[in-house]
Amino acid sequence: MLPGQMIRLLLVLVVATSGAARAQNCERPSGASAQGVAGLSDEARLAFLSKLLAEESVRSHNWTLAWGAIYAGLGIGQLALMPLFTREEQPDWYWGAAGTGVGLAFTLLGRPEVLEAGPLYAKKASTVTPEDRCALIAEGERMLGSGAEAELGGFAWYLHVGNVLFNVGLSLILGLGYDHWRGAIINFAVGTAIGEANILSAPAHLISGWKRYQKGGSPEAVSVHVIPTAGPGLGVLLTF
16 A cells, blocks of 8 residues: 555544544433434534523523512512501401512522523533533533423422412411401412412423433423322423
């Protein structure tokens, strides 16, 4: 073989080897299949993780702001209206405000990791070096997997039960403590409905995103899933 031919052959081998390395150097997560995003190139995996986590951060931020404003508005509104009623009627209003205060606390204190970490991850992904790419992909996979698990837990049956029991407790305070059974019924109905809306409207795109990452499949505009929950029972998950 002529020297020129040997050089060309070596160049072809180097290019092919480097191309294969660029295609996928980083280890797949446990349980992932070749049909999922995890089976694509490292660049595609990182782009998927970066985009999904950043977008879910925006959704979580908007959800937190919206529900924070709803609960704060309801609480302030009830306290503002309370002086317009007789002293006998006022307990209905300040106990209602107390209930919205608890809802506000849970909304603000239960913020998911992705809310703060998503934009930071996207920023790191845009400037990552080849040497650090695998570590960043592994970090994104951890965030996606744990975020999906946390979102799934946000629809657990015991949260719905807790919402009902909390509002039952407030209603019994009004009913048994003040003999305000009409106000108790109103507070129970409104409080339970608002609590359920809060739970069911929480962002849940990491759940389907983790499934796509591991197993593949196209994203759906609207989907309904029956999901297992911790303990006995099933949950219904609606995603947009």
